[in-house]
Amino acid sequence: MADRWYSIKEVAERLRVSHDTVGRMVGRGELPAIRVSERIVRIPAPALERYETGTPVAARRVVRRRVGRGVEFGAAEGTADLERA
């Protein structure tokens, strides 16, 4: 395992399933992964930990709120020119 991610092989060993099973889990989107290249996939460590604990994803509701101004963009630009935009 690199610092922050697992390979398919490492996940297979950790979950005690086959390499192909992990590949299918990634393909189905069950296990979120980062495709680095056609052959290389990284599973972020926090994603695997969440999967292993079986923590369900909350069913969230979207609430619409009327405001004078919406989300602020460009706050982190930090350039004088952009502040004048």
Next chain:
Amino acid sequence: MRIDERHLDVYLTGVAELLERYGVGLRLPSDGEDLELLEDDEGVLSFELLGDLQDGPDPTRATVVVREAFSPAGDGTWIRSRYEYELLDRARDYRRAFHLHFPEWFESAYMVVVHEHCERPVGHSDCDHYEGSPVRDAYAGIEALLRTWTADPPDCSALRCLDPDPARRT
């Protein structure tokens, strides 16, 4: 990216779900579970999702931010008009960001509408804005942030600087 009202709700819940499935701990408004979609006086819809990525036992968390705004197209649909996808990696001391905002200003200044930021260490950059590629949607934005987080710290010098005036560089 064009989307209708009903699908915008589905999209927002899908984006939040993807963040959580990647292991990002969402910081939601104080009363809990709901996601907020803000509507301003001009009918622009916007949202902001903030979350933290835990780096193993390291108490230093990385912060992930996803912001998007959708302007009304006048036919019952909205067009994504602004976005910001941000990663602040405190443990490795860098910031990466993918932005679309103030498109008219950027077009007049640099003949582009999107740009990126790269600071390593945080707060230090050779360039205020770097050339970037458009990010298709928040799903792709989140993937770009997680790809960055799982990789070695970025080499900002490998990016192309947009700012033409060396005197403005810090």
